[in-house]
Each structure stands twice: as C-alpha cells, then as structure tokens.
Amino acid sequence: MRQVFLSSCNLTLHVVVRRLCTNANVKWNSHKVRQTFINYFKKWNHVVVESSSVIAPKQSGMLFTSAGVVQFKPIISNLNVPVQQSRPMDSLGLAVSCQKCARVNDLNLVGKDRTHHTFFEMLGNWSFNGTMSKQTVCTHAWQLLTKIYCIDEQRLHVTYFGGDKQLGLDADQECKQIWLDVVGVQQCRLLVGNAKENFWSIGETGPCGPCTEIHVQLPDGTLSELWNVVFMEYYKHEDGSLQKLSATHVDTGMGLERLCAILQNEDSAYGTDLFKPLIDSCQKLTGSPPYEGRFGVDDVTGLDSSHRIIVDHARMCTFAIADGLKPGHQEAGHVLRKIIRRALYHVSLLGEPRSGVFPNLCSAVVDLYADTYPQLQSSRRLVDQVLVEEEKRFSGTLTKAKARFDRMQEPIDPEVMFLFYNTYGLPMEMVQNLAERRGVPFDLQEFEQRLQEQRRRSLTNKQKQQLRVALQQLELPSNTDDTLKHSTMETQTEDGSVAYQTACCEGRVLAILRSQTPVTEVTSDDQVQCSVILDKTSFYATDDGQTGDRGILRWREGEFLVDSTTSLEHVVLHHGRVLCGKLIAGQTSVHCLVDVNSRTACMQQHTALHLILGILRQHLNISTEQPLTGMINRQSAWIQFYSLQSVQSKNYLLQLIDKHANMLIEQNCPVITQIMNLENAKLLLKDDFPRVIDSKTKTIRLVTLDIKPHPIHQLCRAGMHVSTLGKLYHISPISLAEVNEGYSSLTLQDSAKIGLFVTQHRAMLSQSQHETFLGNYARYLWRLRRVACKFLMLHA
Template identity: 40%
Template sequence: MSALLLRRLRCLSRTPGSVRAFSSLPPPLPTALVRSTFLDFFREEHGHLLVPSSPVRPRGDPSLLFVNAGMNQFKPILTGTADPRSAMASYRRVVNSQKCVRAGGKHNDLEDVGRDVYHHTFFEMLGNWSFGDYFKEKACSMAWSLLTEHYGIPADRLYVSYFAGDAASGLPADEETRQIWLDIGVPAAHLLPFGLKENFWEMGDTGPCGPCTEIHYDHVGGRNAASLVNTDDPEVVEIWNLVFMQYNRDMDQTLSLLPKSSVDTGMGLERLTAVLQGKRSNYDTDLFTPLLHAIHQRSKVAPYGGRTGSSDQLKVDTAYRVVADHVRTMCVCIADGIHPGMSGAELVLRRILRRAVRFNVEILKAPQGALASLVPTVTHILGGVYPELQREEERIIDIINENEAHFLSSLQQGTRLIHRTLRKMEDKDSSVFPASVAWSLNRDLGFPLDLVDLMLDERGVRVDRQELERLIAENLEVVSDQPADAQPGLTLDVSSLVALQRSGVPHTDDSMKYQYRLKEDGYVFPKCSATVVALFNGQALVSEVTEGQRCGVILDQTCFYAEQGGQSHDRGYFLRDGLQDVPFPVENVVVAGGYVVHHVTATDHLKVGDQVQLHLDQVHRLSLMVNHTTTHLLNFALRTVIGPSVQQRGSHVSADYLRFDFSTKKSLSASQLQQIERCVHDIVSAKHMVHSQELPLQAAMHLSGLRTVDEVYPDPVRVVAVNVPVSELLDKASDPETSVELCCGTHLLQTAAIEDMVITSERQMVKGISRIIAVTRQEATKAREAGKDLSEDVDSLTTRLTLSTPADLNVAQRQAKEVGVLSDAVDNTPMPQWQRRELQSQLKVLQRQSNTVIRKMEIKEAASQAQAVLKKNGQKDVLVDSVETDSMSVLMKTVNHVCSASPHSHVILLAHQRHSGKVLCACQVPKGSASLLASDWATAVCGHLSGNAGGTAVVAKGSGSSSDITGALRWAEQFAHQRLRPLISSHS
C-alpha cells in the first residue's frame, strides 16, 4: 500500500482544512507500511533523496563504537569535511531509515533492555535532513502533517517541547519555534519549554549544535498529560526529535552562528510502530511478536506475558525481551562486520551475546543452540529492508553458536573457580570475596559480574566492591586506533572551513600526486612549487606562524598524498623561497572538505603567500605504490583461489607492509596460501600495465568485474585496473579475469616493480574474518631467505634428534630447549606463512617426542631418588632430606613417590641447583592433615630461604637461596615438629 493510497483512505476520517483532534485512534499499521509511509512522504511529496542506511560500524569515526543516530553518516556534511566531489557534498534534502546500536559509550541502553518495554540496543531511526535548505518552519509543518494527517495520530495526544533558553550560556529561548507550532495549531497548553539537557543538542564538545523541539505522545489520551512529559513516564513517550543546527561551538566553547543552518530529525521506528498499532509496549508490535513466539517454542517456560518490575518476579518476561532485543542486535552487527571480541565494539557485542545466552539458558531454560535458531526469524522480519541479513544468515548462525558454546564452557570453568575460592575463604573464616578473582573471572572468562554477585549472595558473601571498582577503573583505559602520528588538534573545524570558503580560497589541487612517469631507470616524480594559501594553528586560521609552532599548512597545490582509502600519507619536506637550507618536515597529511592540510612544526617563520617547493620522499612513496597495487592483486588472487564469496572487510597500506581483512569461513590452508602467492607472482612476472582513469561514478559502478567496499566514493571516481585499459572495460559484458577497483590511492604503472610478495601472517581475527599481513620486494626476499634458513635448521634438528638417544635427563632437557628456541624463532620471524605452518607441525612432533622422553626419564630418576631417601630415613611422621637434582619436576615426583610408599609421612625435600644456585623445595602431607598444611610449610621454609612458595593444603612447592642446606633442613624439621607436637601429644 503506497503512502498516497493510505492518505486517501484516511481522508474519510479527516476534516479538510486546519488540523483537528481525533476522537479515536487510526487502524493498526504493519511496520513495513509505517516505514515506507515515512520514506515515501519525504521522498515523493517533499523532494528528499532516499539514502540507504549505513552499516552500524562507523566509517572513519574513532569517537564512536557503533552508529547510534541517523546523523552519523552525514557528519562530514555538518562539519564541512565532505569530499566536494562526492555525492554527499551535493545533498540538500535527505531521508532514510538508519540502523542504530546504543550499547556503549555515551549512549548506552544495554542494562535497561528487558527491565522496561521500550529500551533497545538495536533500533531503526527514521529521519529527514536539510543541509542549508529548509529550516524550522518547513520541518515542523512536515512533521505535524505526517503524524496527524498521514498516520492519523490524534492531535490531542501530542505534546511538543521547545528550548526555553539558558542565561548562563547566553542562549535565548527558541520563541521562533514556539510561534511556528502555535501557527500550525498546537494548543499553548501542549507547548512546553525545557532547558539545555532536554532541548539543546550538541554533536560533541565542539562542532555544530542547536536547539531542538520534540514531539511526545500520550498513550492514554483524554487528559492533560503536560506534567508527565520528560519524566520517564512509560505512558507519555518522546517519538520525534527535530534538531535545528544553527550554532557552532568553538574550541574555546563560545558559540557562533553557522553560515548554513541544517535540520536533523530522528524518530524511533519501534516507538512509532507501537503508537500506530495501539500498543503500550514496543515488544507487542509485529517487529517483535514473531520473535517472542519463536523464543517460546524453544523454551520451557510460559508464553510471553509482558510483565515488568515486581510483577515479573521470576524475570521470565524480562528474559524474553532481552533475548528478542539482543538477537536482533547480534544479527545486524555481525552482518555489518562486527563480531564478538575483546576490545571496542567487539567487546560490547561479546557482552550482549553472553547476556542473551544467560537469560536464554538460565531463565528461559532453552537448550544450547536455541539462540542461533532465532536468526531466520530476525531475517524474515528485517531482511527485506536490510538484505545483508539474508546474505550473511549462515555465517551469523555459525558465529552465535560458536560463541555460545565457548561462553557456556567459561561459565562452568568460572563456577568451579568461584567454588574453589569460597572453600579457601572458609578455611580463613573470611566473608569478603577477593576482588582480583571477580575481575579475573570477568576479564578473562567473560563471567558477568552481576552473576558473581548473585552466586555470592546465596552464600552470604560479598565482593570487595571498592577494590573491584579500582580494578575496573584501571582497565577502562581505551586504546585509540588513531595512528600515532595523527594530530587531531590540526584538523580544520567547520568555522575554519567556512572562513576558507568565504575568503574564496579554492580547494587544494592535488592532481600532481598522480603525475609520475615510468622510465627505464625507474619512476620520475614531477617537481612541485606551491603557494601557502592558509595556516591553521589548531584553533583558528592565522596569517603567519613562527619557529617551533605546530600548524596546518594549506597550499594551492600539492604532490603529497593525504591519508585516505586505507593508504598512509606521503612523507617529505618543504623549502621556502629565500630559505633553501631550512627544510620544513611534513609530519602528516590529511584532507578536510577538499583542502589538503600538511601538518608541520615550523622550523622558521612561515606566512600566507610564501612560495614553497615540495620535496617528496620518493623511496617512501614508491613503497606505498608497490604495496597498494599488491593489495589489489591480493584481493584478486583471494577471489581466484577461494571463490567470489570473498569480501574485503578492511585494509591498510604502509611503506613497510600491507594488511588485508576479508571474509572467509575458516583460516586458509598452507596450500591455499601458496596458490595465492603464486597467483600474485604470475601477474608480477607478466609485467602487466596498471591503468587508471576517472569516470562518472554511475558509469564506474557498472564496470565488469568491479570490486567495491562500503565507502562514500567521489564523483567522478578513479578506477584502477590491471592489464586492461579502463576504456575497454566499459564495453565488456562479461567479468574480465583481472583486478578492477575504485581507488583514490597511488599505484604502480606496471606490476614488475613489486618483484615478489610473501604472506607472512594469516589468521582469523574473529569467526568468519581473516587478516593477512604481507610484504613485498626486499622484505619478501628476506622473508623467503629466513624461511629457507629456518627450514634447514628444523631439518637438521629433526635428523639429530631422530638418530640420537639422550644419555641422561640433562641432555634430554637441553634438546627440548633447542626445540623450544627454534619454535619461538619460527613463530616470530617474518617468513612465508605456509612454510611457518609446515615447520610448526614438524616442531610440535619433535616437542611431543622430547616431552615423552623427558617424562620417562624423570619418572625413572624420581623413583631412584625416592628409594634412596626411604632407605636413608625409613618411614616416620616428619621426613626432611635433600636430593641431587636440578629439576623441580623430578623433585615433585620424588616427593610423590616417597609419600606413596609412606602415606602417613609429612615430607619435604630440598635440592640445590648447580647452575643457578637456587634451592628448590617440594613438600606433600597426608590428606586431612589439619595441623601442618603443605602450603604453610613450604611458604615458611622458602621464606626462611629468602624466597617464596605456593600450593594447596596437600602439595606445595617453592624456591629460595642458601649455602647451608643442612641448616635449612634442620629449620624445616623443627617447624614441622612444632606444628605437629600437639597432635603427637594427644595421641600419646
């Protein structure tokens, strides 16, 4: 049903002319129609461009874990940093439905999910935007028309908030918006002023911001609900937020008017659907009911009842909501390339998955695997709008199943550790659970802290909360993914970009970065002279800088490549006219809004208008060109060897190596790695030409054999093809057997310069995503030579160990150490990964053989030592002696042999290591010996020897140092007798 047809149907229940209140609710609308009505209203009736949702993994924005609002993908427009050649730069009116996740960082609804009926970690945000086009009046009138006329929501159930102003910030009340709503027909009693917290929106500490107006809906109706707005009352909910971005907050926190005002609106689809389907709960809409039904079919509890709070004592309905919400989030995130992991967004998703598993298994009593079996239901509900869910369904199921199995295993392991710690606490009569253990459970096993609390409450035990919070705070340090040489303080802000445009400063001409030629003796890079057209000191544009001052230098033209498209920036320096002996080193190169900014620490005076000569680090640039072209060949080779299902998931090109992330079900075999290297080598040996050409974006997207990634491409866009001129690709109907990609990077003109490529590492980062590290040219040669040398070393060691039998334990241990040292070298030396895998397999066999020989020798030696100790001492309550061995393993086995032969003896043995000078200590006591614990005895003896020890009540070990073994033995015996004397006396 189209929006236009829906509008006609509703004309029957609507009076013409001004907006009026409705006496009854509209008929329920299915979610698909709610969504399409919104999009069609703005697209067909108000000329908005429909832009697809971006993935929930943010593009190039390290400040976000997930896309959490519809405006995230349009941030470059709002900050003025969009590539002026991209389609985004031309956006004026836009509409979309954006996938959003709020489960980490500033916006985090994770802990609220399940407790109420309207919070979600994943939701869809409907939004319309104006970038310098319409403003407040048009935005308000369209919103009111859509809600009351097209959706048929009774106007008397709607309340509108607006910005009341803030005297401290010097911000006036938004009376303009208030008057617009009055003119539309909103009663004054339904217009409510609020302050900064509720009705002033800011992107961050700096940047575009402005007042907003929110539309709230009263589920009850027939009353004055004004006092309930913005009070977290579940009956009166915000459904739409209209943000009017008219200010920019500068670095010094002052506000200035933006040259172009913009509108950014956001309306949660789930809440809107609940309103239009007459439901108080989002979970009662058709977005969730099929999922809740599927959960019930797999559980062993009653159907979903919608209870919350105290009425949901067993937390069954809470669990239903948690599982339904979280499985949607998992599906969307995994389909967009985010997988459960150990940091950032991956860590948050891991927590979401484990929370869902706990509720599903513990409360809903669902069997293992039930969670992943819900994925087809999610795909059925959302797959029509987000087809990536359908494409990735099988992989999503595999990842959820694998992570669930791992977590359930961790739960069992963690439960055992908790019980073991509790038993130790009973011995010490303590009721405070060690915070270090609780944090280790959470950090290392993913064991939820609230589950630790629950298990301890049942025993009347508590965690040392103050110490736990300290440990958590220590580990909350976020490691930024930003390159070490990045200098965000020199990034142009929106005010500076606007100032440049107002001053008529043209965008930087960086076409010279592509103007190089290939001659017989190598590449020739053109000379580049330029004029300084602007200087930025991190806060504002300035006319000059002095020596030692960091600044961003903008030139009228440049031959330097700015970091983008996964390729590192160029290196080099400037020379200023009249100052030819003082170079200005270029530390970083970035691009913002069409301006290339060279980060420089001034080595002398520099001012706008100065003439400079640019000197490119040609060796560094050539290495980048080699590795970037190799990245394209690697992408092509992966598809050739593994198949067309391989999708690029990320890449990074530096002068030293290249990194390539791609989708694959499992890690590559040694044979596949060799095939991929051969495929690349064949193209290199063939000396294929590398062609590039700019094409209109629309034409480029239809090229045969084209591979793209999820990026915003400029228009026109640069096409890079190997061995086939781009002009010929326009005429081909079938996919050519070559690499064809859209790419702004700098590339070779012929593949021969690559010389060689070696994959030095390949491993699965998470289930379904592998990462390759590769090197080229001289580094590849070094890697192959290292592999050859190590292969010869492994063969030599294998021959030696196979032909010779170790004479004694010391020889066997030395041989095992040789295997270990060689294994470390194989693990850590850059070499062909396929060869590393083969050598690792050989060394594992040798390690097992060596360990078997050592174990047998240790058992034999321990038995001999034990026999000598028993012959010397006989069987007695306290047996203290020394033995000759350098091995703690032998010493422990000797003690065990002695105790097996004399089960009632309390045994401690010392051994003086010949090489290190340390004294080894091992002890064992009969089970149930309350007077003398092995851990106490060993700790005391090793403490006497200025060392330390540890163990259990029965077995312990440690070390110390002493030149007087006899004295140490005497002290150990006296300690034992003092502890055992009361027991011996009572027996007497």
C-alpha cells in the same frame, strides 16, 4: 485564531495529506509505518538514502551508528568547505532514510524497562545548507503525525529550547512562535526545555544545536518523546565552546519501535510485530512458560525480562554480524561478545540448557526483516556460524569461571567479582548471581563506577590518536628535553624530617593545544583546558605506571596550573589552565615549579611496590614470562602479576608482607638506581630476569633495594624512587586478590598517611592497654593498619 501554514506549497501539502491519509482505524504494521514515512518525504522531493552499516565508520569516533545523522555528519561538519567541493553526498539538499542503529550505553536496563533497546530503526529526514526552513520542517512533522498516522492532537505536546546562559544562547523564540502561530499548538501543550533536554549534539564534539521535541501522552498520563527535530547551527569543540556553522542544517529522528507501539496501541515495543514473533519463537525454542509482558516487581520470576533481553539482543547481534562485525576482545567486537553472552546467560534461565537456541532465534530475525533488508538473507549462514562458535566458546569459559569461583576461599574480595565480568566476560547478572550464592556484597553503584573508569581509559586512547595527528601537524623542531625530571634533592628540616625539592628549570613555550588543535595563545579569561609544550621541562610525564607531575608554570605576568603531565612521541605535554595572564606560543618563557608533595608521594608508592614485589618473590613463584602491570599515584598504587602457584592463605600472606616490609623500612636500607648493560643485568638477576625484554635493548635501568644479605633487584623503565627505605614510613597492603587464572592484584594505600594514623592511634592507648596487646603486637599493628586504610579510603 489559528493560522494556516503560509507558503507557496500550502495547497500541495494538503493534496499530499489527502492522498496518504487513512482513517484512524487502519491496522499499522511495522512495514507500513516505515514505508509511509519514506513515501511522505519522498513526495516532498527528499532523496531516499539507504541505511548505512550499524557499525560506525572509524573516523566518527563511535563504535556503533547511534542515530540516522551519523552518515550525514561529513556534510554538516564541513565548516568552511563549499558543498560542491566536498564528497558526492554533500550535494544533497533534502534526504530521508530509515537507519539501523545500536546503542549500548544502558545495556543493564535493556529488557528491564519498556524503552531501552540495543538495536532500533531511526526514521529521519534532513535538510542541508538551509534548503528547508524551520517552519516547513515543523509543519511536516505535525502533519505526518496528526493527518497521516492519525494520532490525536490532544495527545501531543511540544518542547522548545529555552536558552542557556552558560552556552551564551538565547531562547529559540522563532521555534516557539512557529508552533503557536503557524502550526496551531495550544499554549498549554507547549513546554520550554533546558540545554540538557533541548540542545542536541551528535557526540561529545561535532555539529549541534537547539532542538524541538514532540512528545506523546501515554494511557497512564506520562509523556514519551516521539520525534526530535534538531536545528544544527553550531559545532561543539572538546573544550565545550561553540562555533557557528556556515550554514544551518536540520536533523530529525523518530524511533520506529516507539511509533509502532503507539500506532498498534501497545504499552511497549515488545508487544508490536517487531518483537512479538521473536518472543513467540523464543518461547518455543526454550520450552519456557508463555511470555506475559510483566515489568519490574510484577515480573516475579524474571522470565519475562529474560525473554525481552534475548530477543532484543538477537536483533542487535544479527544486524551487527551481517554488517561485518565479529566478536572480539576490543572495541565494538568486545561489546558484541558481551551482548551475545548476556543473551546466552538468559537463555539458560528460561529452561533446560540446550545448544542452538540463540543462533536459531537470530535466524528468525533474518526471516522477520528479510523483505526490508534483503542483505540479511545472504548473511544468514555467516550469522549462524559466528553465533554457534561463540556459544561453544562461552560454554568453555563459563565452566572455567565457575570452577575458579568455587575454589576460592572465604572471604571473597568484592573487587574480584568485577574482574569475573571484566576478564572472564560473564554478564553482570551472572556475576551478581554468583556473588549472592556465596554471600559476597554486590554494590551495583560501585560496579557502575568501575565501568565508567573503563570508559574513561578508552577515551584516553582516542585522545592519544588525536594528539598524535596534532603533533605531526606542528612539526616541532625537537623533542622535549626532560633530563632534569630525575633531579629531586633531599634537605634536612629543623625538626629532623626530610624535605624534597626539584631542580629549577626554565622552558620556552613551543606550542599550545586546545582540544587537540594548535592555538597561538590562551588567557585566563578563556577558562579552558589546554596542553602546553616546552622545549625543556623538569616535570615527570606519566610513564611505566607512575602518574605524571602536577605543579605550576610561572612567568612574569602569569601562571599556568598543571594538573597532569603526559608524553607522546617524546614530546611532554603539560595539561591544565591559565590562572592569570596570557600564554603565547613561541614567545613566553616559563619557570617549571613541580608540586614536590605530589611527586614525593608517588616516589614512596613506587618504591613500596618494588619492596613488596621482592618479598612476594620469596613466597610465590612469580612468572618472568608475563609483564607486570600497575598504576601509581599519590594516594594509592596497585600491581598485577602472574604466579605459577595460586595465592593461598591471602590474609596470612598480607600479614607476612606487612611485617617483613616494615621491618626492612626500619633498617633504612639504601635505594640505588643505575643504568646497566643488558648482559650484566642477566648475570646479576639470573632466573629473575624478565623474558619479555625487547631483544634490541642494549642497556636497562635497574632499581636495587640494597638489603643485606639479599638485595632486591627490579628492572624499571621509568619512574622515581626515594633514596632510602626509611622514607616510606609504613607499608600496608589493603588487598591481595586473584583476578584470573594465575593473575593476582595487590593494592596499597598512602604509606605516609597510614604511618601518621598508626602513630596517633598507638599513642592513644594507655600503658595497661598497650601491655595487653604486647603479646600479639605484630597482629595488633596489622589490624590497626587495616583500620587505617579503610578509614583513609572513607575520608579521602
């Protein structure tokens, strides 16, 4: 038998429900939906908290406010600080708000499906420090949906957390029983969820906990998440470990757009009063055919998708600019510019090009939301000015990009297509359209992989800042002594080949960082990534584009696997995990054992880049006013340079580099590294001396490939090189691409593997076949090395 809600406030609850409840035939406009939610929880003594900015605070580690809980994160994150001793907001017990949110992770899906939006409003209520029980929270959610909004109970399904062995957490049986015994949800509509679906966190780190979700069944039978209720009981660290919070908090969230679609009987939010007026305005401003609400394959012309993209982006841009964000080249500003340009591109698809469409549409957004967010009215002029200027800027950029693209010779490297997106800032759909026009393969999966790589680099920058703070707190006695990192010695093996070994080094463990937090010890049982700081090391830390060393830190009772080495503020950090034993800060001394094979491969790649750059300077007018950028690891290397003349006849130039470089390798010329006075270096290099050198520099490091009669000189702040060019085996550049006006990028594959591949396949040819190739032997080797590169990339 269904049990009633047992609490001292049971009678009051039903009084509130009767006062607020209306019949199921009521017309729910978005304003009424929003205000009903606020009023319901206000009557339950929740403090109404105004929406914070859609731009996330810097200390949050996010670009945009992605959920209503973001502004309350300081309250929840205080693991050991009493509520009254923290910020004023921390005195809150219960709160309710309608938060402006932005999410841009799945930008390419926005407008293409029914659910993704860049801007949305999050209805939410919160309980801090155990003010409200799970039972009360779940009951409130169910009563509001079924008695106030009058959604049929038979359409609602509920999920709860079923536990997770990896996290070490049991199923949330308390939550399960509340839904069954107190609220009265039928067993057949109560579903168990895993950690992926029913364990929620604010970000990669921070407060988290099991959640229960209420889903609504749509007319087509599918379930759509409507309301998420999170019981914040833990704090997740960067290594994935969970720490129990001193008090339990409750965070709930329900998207206004999705709720409006359900209450207004629409199959998506685009049919509600939050979007329909904007779509109508868009159609009038562009003169396009009427919007028909088609999705996927039914949207044959793509015009309906363009309408949705434009109006969605108009909402996001309007609120972001009104909250103070400006389009730019970094972080949130860069994302805003990308969204504006995507919208402008789709405006161009709806009709004849005309200026002012998007700024005028954003003005319509202000009109639509002015009553709810009065500050938009005062920002109307600012929004218009910013968007008009961006429209002009994009028009100029688009003209240059199209001209550059049309001048490119066939075949166009697919890598260049990504750089039109990354460098020129063209929307992905436009890049895809340009590629299709010229028959260039466009691999969406590869495109997404490159985007992920960019995101990983951004995370690295954030981690650097966290490390910097941690190092300041450690107050280390001195910087790391890494003078032995250049001590790589060559020895001759029995078969005549060259083997390398590094200098033996012993260092004492000064500190251990786990998730950028100092710890006293770490063991193999912990199975976590951490960073070890030594007083002395022979490991080379990533610098000047060359990837840091890998290897082992060994002591009597154990080993630490180093999978990467970096440095910050002259402190070398060995990143990895304990394989066996215990590592104790301030006590353990270790032997540094560098992975010689990995270092040797990096040395070969680094010297190979210097050789190729020297050859390129003979054929291209490479600017000394722009810094060189690149990356070197054990498998490949690339370098980007600025040339005052465009790269013509790309394949011919690659063959020329291949022939010249491998001829010099056979001569086995010495590679000399020396520290030189700045003035002497200027006299030696003359016009090739870089103009980007800091004027305060007194001495510089010069790497010379001692080729007679014209040696190749290159300034090099750091990095390692082989002793002679003969150690490079073979060089084969696999691509040379013009990536932007004047900028070109050259990529290399592992020279040792290519040399082995070429040798093996050359031996497979019979004498008669070899004679057939003899007349065009150089071209044969060129093609064979190209095959080697592709083969090795496919089988990496």
